[in-house]
Each structure stands twice: as structure tokens, then as C-alpha cells.
Amino acid sequence: MFSFENFLDLAFVWYGLITTAMFLYVILDGFDLGVGILFPFAPSESCRDRMMNSIAPFWDGNETWLVLGGGGLFAAFPLAYAVVMPALYIPVILMLLGLVFRGVAFEFRFKASGRSRKIWDYAFHFGSMMAAFMQGMILGGFVQGIRIDGRQFAGGSLDFLSAFSVMTGLALVFGYALLGSTWLIMKTDETTQEWARKCAKYVLIFVVIFMGLVSLSMPFINADIRSLWFSLPNFFMLLPMPVLSAFFAYSAWYAVKRQKEYGPFLYSLGIFLMNYIGLGISLWPWMVPYEITIWQAAAAPESQSLLLVGTVIMLPVILTYTAYCYYVFRGKTSHEETY
Amino acid sequence: MLDFLDPVILARIQFAFTVSFHIIFPAFTIGLASWLAVVEWRYLKTGKKIYQDIYRMWVKIFAVTFGMGVVSGVVLSYQFGTNWSVFSDRVGNVIGPLLGYEVLTAFFLEASFLGVMLFGWNRVSPRMHFAATIVVAFGTLLSSFWILSANSWMQTPQGYRIDADGLFYPTDWLQVIFNPSFSYRFAHMVLAAYLTTAFVVGGVGAFYLFRNQYTQHARVMLGMAMIMAVFVAPLQPIIGDLHGLNTLKHQPAKVAAMEGLWETQRGAPLVLFGWPDENREETRYALEIPKLSSLILTHEMDGEVKGLKEWPRDERPPVAGVFWSFRVMVGIGVLMVLTGIIALVLFWRKRLFSTRWFQIWCMALTPSGFIAVLAGWFVSEVGRQPYIVYGVMRTAEAVSPVAATNIALSLLAFIAAYTFIFGAGSYYILRLIIKGPGTPDTAYGSHGLQSPPLVTDLGNETKGGPHV
Numbered sequence: 001m002f003s004f005e006n007f008l009d010l011a012f013v014w015y016g017l018i019t020t021a022m023f024l025y026v027i028l029d030g031f032d033l034g035v036g037i038l039f040p041f042a043p044s045e046s047c048r049d050r051m052m053n054s055i056a057p058f059w060d061g062n063e064t065w066l067v068l069g070g071g072g073l074f075a076a077f078p079l080a081y082a083v084v085m086p087a088l089y090i091p092v093i094l095m096l097l098g099l100v101f102r103g104v105a106f107e108f109r110f111k112a113s114g115r116s117r118k119i120w121d122y123a124f125h126f127g128s129m130m131a132a133f134m135q136g137m138i139l140g141g142f143v144q145g146i147r148i149d150g151r152q153f154a155g156g157s158l159d160f161l162s163a164f165s166v167m168t169g170l171a172l173v174f175g176y177a178l179l180g181s182t183w184l185i186m187k188t189d190e191t192t193q194e195w196a197r198k199c200a201k202y203v204l205i206f207v208v209i210f211m212g213l214v215s216l217s218m219p220f221i222n223a224d225i226r227s228l229w230f231s232l233p234n235f236f237m238l239l240p241m242p243v244l245s246a247f248f249a250y251s252a253w254y255a256v257k258r259q260k261e262y263g264p265f266l267y268s269l270g271i272f273l274m275n276y277i278g279l280g281i282s283l284w285p286w287m288v289p290y291e292i293t294i295w296q297a298a299a300a301p302e303s304q305s306l307l308l309v310g311t312v313i314m315l316p317v318i319l320t321y322t323a324y325c326y327y328v329f330r331g332k333t334s335h336e337e338t339y
Numbered sequence: 340m341l342d343f344l345d346p347v348i349l350a351r352i353q354f355a356f357t358v359s360f361h362i363i364f365p366a367f368t369i370g371l372a373s374w375l376a377v378v379e380w381r382y383l384k385t386g387k388k389i390y391q392d393i394y395r396m397w398v399k400i401f402a403v404t405f406g407m408g409v410v411s412g413v414v415l416s417y418q419f420g421t422n423w424s425v426f427s428d429r430v431g432n433v434i435g436p437l438l439g440y441e442v443l444t445a446f447f448l449e450a451s452f453l454g455v456m457l458f459g460w461n462r463v464s465p466r467m468h469f470a471a472t473i474v475v476a477f478g479t480l481l482s483s484f485w486i487l488s489a490n491s492w493m494q495t496p497q498g499y500r501i502d503a504d505g506l507f508y509p510t511d512w513l514q515v516i517f518n519p520s521f522s523y524r525f526a527h528m529v530l531a532a533y534l535t536t537a538f539v540v541g542g543v544g545a546f547y548l549f550r551n552q553y554t555q556h557a558r559v560m561l562g563m564a565m566i567m568a569v570f571v572a573p574l575q576p577i578i579g580d581l582h583g584l585n586t587l588k589h590q591p592a593k594v595a596a597m598e599g600l601w602e603t604q605r606g607a608p609l610v611l612f613g614w615p616d617e618n619r620e621e622t623r624y625a626l627e628i629p630k631l632s633s634l635i636l637t638h639e640m641d642g643e644v645k646g647l648k649e650w651p652r653d654e655r656p657p658v659a660g661v662f663w664s665f666r667v668m669v670g671i672g673v674l675m676v677l678t679g680i681i682a683l684v685l686f687w688r689k690r691l692f693s694t695r696w697f698q699i700w701c702m703a704l705t706p707s708g709f710i711a712v713l714a715g716w717f718v719s720e721v722g723r724q725p726y727i728v729y730g731v732m733r734t735a736e737a738v739s740p741v742a743a744t745n746i747a748l749s750l751l752a753f754i755a756a757y758t759f760i761f762g763a764g765s766y767y768i769l770r771l772i773i774k775g776p777g778t779p780d781t782a783y784g785s786h787g788l789q790s791p792p793l794v795t796d797l798g799n800e801t802k803g804g805p806h807v
Contacts, residue, residue: 001509001510001511001512056454056457056458057454057455057457057458057459058454060406060409060450060451060453060454061447061450061451061454063409063413063450064442064446064447064450064451066413067412067413067416067442067446068439068442068443068446068447070416070417070420071416071435071438071439071441071442072439072442074416074419074420074427074431074435074438074439075431075435075436075438075439076435076439078427078428078430078431078432078435079428079431081419081420081424081427081428081431082420082424082425082427082428082431082739083424083428084420085417085419085420085421085424085427085739086420086421086424086739086740086741089421089739089741089745089749090745090749092417092420092421093421093749093752096413096414096417097752097753097756099410099413100410100411100413100414100756100757100760101756101760103406103409103410103413104406104407104410104760104763104764106406107402107403107406107407107764107767108403108406108763108764108767111399111403111767111770111771112767151428152424152425152428152740153424153739153740154740157741157742157745299431299432299435300432300506300508300509302432302508302509302512303431303432303433303435303436303509306436306509306512307435307436307439307440310436310439310440310443310444311439311443314443314444314447315443318443318447318451321447321448321451321452322447322451325451325452325454325455328454328455328459328462328463329454329458329462
């Protein structure tokens with residue numbers, strides 16, 4: 001049995017890989033969920049067709065990062081997977097149901113005609129909303145901490161529900177809407193693009209508000225997080241994070257205003273990245289917050305090693321052909337499309 | 340509220356429901372992807388428009404099916420944790436990496452190149468498009484490789500040890516991946532998927548011939564399907580028999596339930612039909628063929644076959660479900676082989692495409708593959724009970740600490756959602772079938788434009804050559 005445990009801190013390597021996969025999921029599925037969130041507000045039916053077409057070739061690959069997140073967590077940190085899923089049972093199931101409805105809507109909408117098309121428009125919108133909101137709730141419930149006993153979840157089924165998790169849920173809905181609208185600025189033109197610019201500005205205000213609210217409430221959730229961010233010299237060392245977030249938000253705003261094509265999306269990604277890193281710093285080194293560390297949750301070194309070999313080989317391959325697919329479908333989307 | 344509900348039973352029903360729903364789609368897409376690759380190859384080779392029409396019709400059906408498969412599959416990747424958290428914790432070291440490899444090697448491949456396959460007509464060369472189809476087909480096979488390896492390990496575990504902490508640890512990966520039942524299960528499932536697709540395609544071809552529509556296309560569909568029925572359908576009972584012998588060696592209680600045998604005996608009869616009664620420990624009203632069971636299972640007239648009474652009651656699988664599902668699966672297998680034989684005779688007499696009763700026969704068998712696949716999986720999974728990892732870990736130990744009420748409510752939600760989606764999906768697939776191949780492509784939805792360029796600024800830049 002081969003194992004890299006003598007050369008590598010496997011748990012740390014896998015923590016890096018899983019968090020990267022999760023981040024890729026958040027930004028990639030983020031923009032297509034965001035398009036779903038904005039869907040019914042579009043000015044016309046042909047706008048909606050364009051919106052759908054701009055993401056139709058990608059959504060399936062994007063969602064696969066969520067499967068990798070789940071599968072990877074199961075493989076590399078089975079204890080965390082086994083504790084977190086029952087703890088967040090209700091929001092996880094609701095998220096999955098949301099994803100089911102919005103996923104089939106891609107295919108069904110184009111096959112449907114007349115009134116039944118409306119059904120799938122709404123399935124797409126509410127499914128996306130539900131998935132985004134529940135992902136935010138999952139994040140909130142996770143950050144609040146999970147009660148365990150031995151190797152099992154020991155809390156109640158509604159433990160995840162709190163003002164904080166509702167807030168993170170809303171925050172993510174607006175966050176995804178920002179990614180969705182800036183994606184549309186990049187991938188569409190004319191009326192759809194003009195409308196997307198208006199959306200982006202409006203949504204950005206809410207993103208900034210929620211970002212501030214969530215950041216301010218984090219230190220009150222756990223004393224360690226408080227002392228991490230507000231003790232010297234940490235405070236100054238971590239200061240670039242909020243400063244950069246503010247910079248990206250400001251830049252995104254101006255990029256939208258100056259009618260840039262790519263800037264709004266890229267700066268929005270910057271906002272997401274800063275918040276994600278900030279969250280990562282706050283929660284380090286917990287795999288299940290405040291109970292189980294990444295090393296305690298780690299799978300056997302042999303198991304982590306086997307999958308690491310595959311990941312090191314496959315991840316660059318996956319990223320390459322994913323990039324190829326984005327390249328094939330580069331440029332602006334028309335509202336007519338067929339296959 | 341609802342405290343009388345048993346969380347283990349509910350978790351099992353929920354998982355059985357979501358996984359059964361899911362398997363319907365891969366069972367079809369595995370075969371369909373490979374078949375589409377063949378059709379596209381024929382098109383590139385011959386340049387005949389008929390193959391292009393067939394491809395374009397079936398790729399739409401593929402897309403609808405694949406979409407439903409993806410969303411129901413995402414659900415499953417989280418249900419190991421939501422429903423079977425103790426199992427995930429204890430067995431994660433062994434099974435986790437297999438599922439991880441499935442995602443890394445197969446899921447991304449399928450999902451990414453599906454986009455090219457569906458929307459890439461005017462954007463990539465015909466060769467690249469063909470490559471995308473092949474890659475998707477290959478991805479579906481790779482995916483089944485890993486998931487069947489994981490499932491087979493749960494049936495015939497090896498290459499592991501259990502430490503004092505109660506967790507499973509891998510000791511030999513090759514033994515884990517290529518566990519004793521894996522190769523049989525893999526071959527059996529891939530053939531089943533190919534046959535499922537063949538009978539759907541053949542059924543649709545027969546439907547067109549019956550209605551005297553699209554007859555040229557229909558001949559290709561029915562003809563290719565019957566090639567599968569003639570050459571592949573007879574292979575399935577052979578693989579199935581080998582799989583059964585392997586099961587007899589490793590999971591004899593499952594075989595006893597399949598056969599409905601209670602007493603261990605030499606020269607055991609084959610119970611054709613009957614009513615297995617678990618309380619009375621006998622199969623009532625049994626219609627038997629003497630000694631045949633021994634002959635099939637041990638290849639000797641007087642070979643010994645173990646009966647269910649060999650095991651205490653709490654180590655036996657539920658008998659009736661396994662017994663009946665097995666008969667449904669075998670029955671359909673026989674019908675498929677028979678179809679191949681009839682097709683061969685009709686082909687000989689040059690009446691394969693004009694015999695009306697055979698068209699009705701093929702139409703009736705359209706859903707047969709799905710039923711056989713589901714029945715076969717019921718045999719395999721229910722027959723593994725009461726264990727989740729055969730002989731080592733019981734299903735009852737594996738369940739998550741989630742309130743029964745929550746499982747019951749989410750089960751209802753899944754049933755409602757899936758019923759709605761399945762109904763809609765079937766309806767759209769039927770509409771695509773009725774619309775038929777080669778009808779001018781009204782663009783996506785109801786716009787009425789013909790194959791417009793995908794992207795406005797690239798409209799003039801499409802690469803040359805015929806596009807599929």
C-alpha cells in the first residue's frame with residue numbers, strides 16, 4: 001500500500017483541494033444560478049432565451065464541481081461528510097430539489113411550447129433561488145458550529161436555522177445575482193446587456209450591505225474568530241482582506257458604469273475570492289467548525305494518497321478541457337439556438 | 340409527530356426510490372451515447388443525410404434523458420451522507436476514493452463534452468464533433484466502471500481490514516476495485532444498458548414502420564436494434580449465468596432467495612413460480628422442474644444447493660421481492676432472445692420490415708429493458724439485505740441520526756418532484772418521437788427559425804464541411 005504521509009501533510013493538501021473545488025463551484029455555478037435568479041425580471045422573452053443560451057452549454061459542467069465537492073469530501077474527510085450532511089439535512093435536501101427543478105428546466109423549457117413554457121421558466125427561477133438560498137443557509141449553519149457526540153451529529157434538525165443563516169442565505173442570493181448579471185454583461189449585447197448593467201448596479205449595493213453585515217456578525221459567533229481578527233498584530237496583517245474587498249466592489253461599480261465588458265465579472269469574482277479567503281481564515285483549522293479539525297476528519301492516508309494521484313493527473317486535464325469548452329462557446333450569445 | 344415511523348425503513352425507501360429513479364436514465368444514456376457514436380460514424384463515412392437526421396433526432400432525446408440523469412445523480416452524491424452517515428464514516432476510506440475517481444475521470448468528461456455534442460454543430464469541425472460524441476460515450480462507460488466497482492465491493496468486500504475504532508481501512512486497492520463480483524456485474528450492466536437502448540430504438544423504428552412514416556429512417560433504427568437483439572441478447576443469459584454462479588459462491592443466501600429454496604438439498608428443483616411465504620418458511624403453490632436448479636447452479640444433477648433455512652431468520656434477505664424480481668428480469672431476457680430469433684427468421688424471409696405483428700411486438704417491448712434493469716437491481720440490492728456491506732456491516736447500523744419525520748417529509752417531496760419531472764420528461768420525449776427524424780428543425784422552442792448561427796459575431800466564421 002503506497003502512501004504519501006511521510007512526505008506530505010495529506011490532510012492539509014486535501015483541505016486545499018476541496019476548498020479550491022468548492023470555490024470553483026461557487027463562482028461557476030454561481031453565475032448560472034445567478035442568471036436563474038434574475039430570469040423572470042428580464043424585459044422580454046427573447047432576452048430570456050439569450051440568458052438561457054448563454055449558460056446552456058456550461059451549467060452541467062459547472063454543477064459537476066458540486067459533485068466533486070460532495071464526492072471529494074466523502075473520500076478525503078469522510079467524518080466531516082458524515083457529520084455535516086445529517087446536521088444540515090433540511091437545507092441540503094431543499095438545495096438538491098431546487099437543483100433538480102432548475103436543471104431539467106434547461107432541457108424542458110426549449111422543448112415546451114406556449115403556456116407550459118412558463119412552468120419551466122418558473123421552475124428555473126425558483127429552483128435557482130432555492131438552491132442559492134439554501135447554499136447560503138448551509139454556509140451559515142456550518143459557520144455557527146455543529147453539535148456532535150463522538151463521531152455523530154447530536155443536535156436538532158432545525159439547529160441550522162437562525163437570523164445569521166437566513167442572512168447568509170440572502171447574501172448568497174444577491175452574490176450569485178451579481179455574478180449572473182455581470183456574466184450577462186459579458187456574454188450578451190443590446191437590450192439584454194443594458195438591462196444586465198442596471199441589475200448589476202442594483203444588486204451590487206445589496207452585496208456590499210450583506211457583505212458588511214455578515215463580516216460584522218462573524219466575530220460575535222465565536223470568540224476565537226473575534227480574537228483572530230481583532231488582536232494585534234493580526235488586525236493589521238489581515239487588514240488587506242477587507243480593503244481589497246472594498247476595492248473590488250468599487251472597481252466593479254465603475255466598470256459597470258463605464259460600460260466595460262469583462263471588468264464587472266472579473267471584479268465580482270475578486271469580491272467572492274476575498275470573502276472566501278476571509279471565511280477560510282476564520283474557520284481554520286476546523287473541518288466541522290469548533291469540533292473537528294482537518295486532521296481529525298482526514299481519511300486514512302492510503303485513501304487520501306490514492307485519490308491524490310488521480311487528482312494530480314486529472315485536475316489539469318479537466319481544467320484544460322473545461323477551458324476548451326468555454327473557448328468553443330466564446331463571444332456573445334444570440335437568442336436563437338438549436339441542436 | 341410521526342414517531343411510529345422507523346428511520347431505517349424510511350431511509351431505505353427513500354434511497355431505493357431516488358436510486359431507482361436515477362438508474363433509469365444511465366441505463367438508457369450509456370447505450371444511447373455509444374449508439375449515437377456509431378450513427379455519427381456512419382454519417383461521416385457515407386455522408387448519407389439519413390444518419391444525420393437520425394442523430395439529430397436522438398441526440399435531443401439523449402439531452403432530455405441525460406439532464407434528468409444528471410440532476411438525479413447529484414442528489415445521490417449527497418444522500419450517502421444525509422441517509423447513511425454512519426456508513427459514510429466507517430466505509431469512507433474504502434469507497435470514497437472510488438466515487439472520487441468517478442467524478443474526476445467520468446463526470447467532468449461527460450458534462451463538458453455534452454455541451455459540444457449538443458450545441459457545437461456550427462462551432463467545431465465534424466471530426467471534433469464526432470470526437471465529442473465518442474468522449475461522452477466513453478465517459479458513460481467509465482462512470483459505470485467506478486460506480487459498479489463501489490457497489491460490487493459492498494456485495495463482495497475484500498482488500499480491507501477493520502481496526503479497533505470500527506472503521507474500514509484499505510489494504511489492497513486492486514483487490515478493492517477488482518473485487519470478486521465486479522467484472523460480472525460490470526459486463527451484465529453494460530450489456531443491459533445496450534439492450535435497453537436497442538429495444539427503445541427498435542420500438543420507435545417499429546412504430547414508424549407501423550404508421551408508414553419515415554420508413555427509411557425506421558429501417559435503420561429497427562435494423563440496427565435487431566443486430567443487437569440477434570448478437571447481444573443471447574450473450575446476456577450467459578453473462579447472467581456466470582454472474583449467478585459468482586453470487587452462489589459469495590452470497591448463497593441471495594441465490595436461495597432468488598430460487599425460492601428453503602431446504603438445503605441435493606438435486607434441488609427449479610421453482611418456476613410460487614408464493615414464497617417467510618412465516619411458513621416454504622414456497623407455496625410451487626410449480627417445479629425436478630433437479631434443474633442443481634443442474635443450473637452446480638452443473639450436476641445431484642449437486643447440493645443451500646436453502647434459506649441454512650441461515651437464521653435475521654440473516655435472510657426478504658424473499659418474495661427477490662424471487663419475483665428475478666423472474667421478471669429473466670422473463671424479459673428470454674423475450675429479448677426470442678425477439679432476436681424471430682428477427683433472424685423474418686430477415687431470412689425478407690420480411691423483417693413488413694411484418695405487422697412483429698412491429699407491434701417490438702413496440703410492446705420498448706420499455707422492457709428499463710423494467711429488466713430495475714428488476715435486476717432489486718434482486719441485487721434487496722438480496723444483499725440485511726447487510727449494507729455484505730456479511731460485515733448491517734444496514735440498520737448504517738443509518739444517519741436524522742429524525743424519521745424529516746426523512747418521511749423529504750421522501751414525499753422527492754416522490755412529488757420526481758413524478759412531476761418524470762411525467763414531463765416522458766411527455767417531451769414522446770413528442771420528439773412523434774415529431775420524427777428529418778423534419779425541418781424549428782429552432783429551439785417556438786421561434787420557427789432554421790438552424791441559426793449560435794453566436795451573432797461568429798455567424799460568418801463557421802468552419803466548412805457538412806455539419807451533423
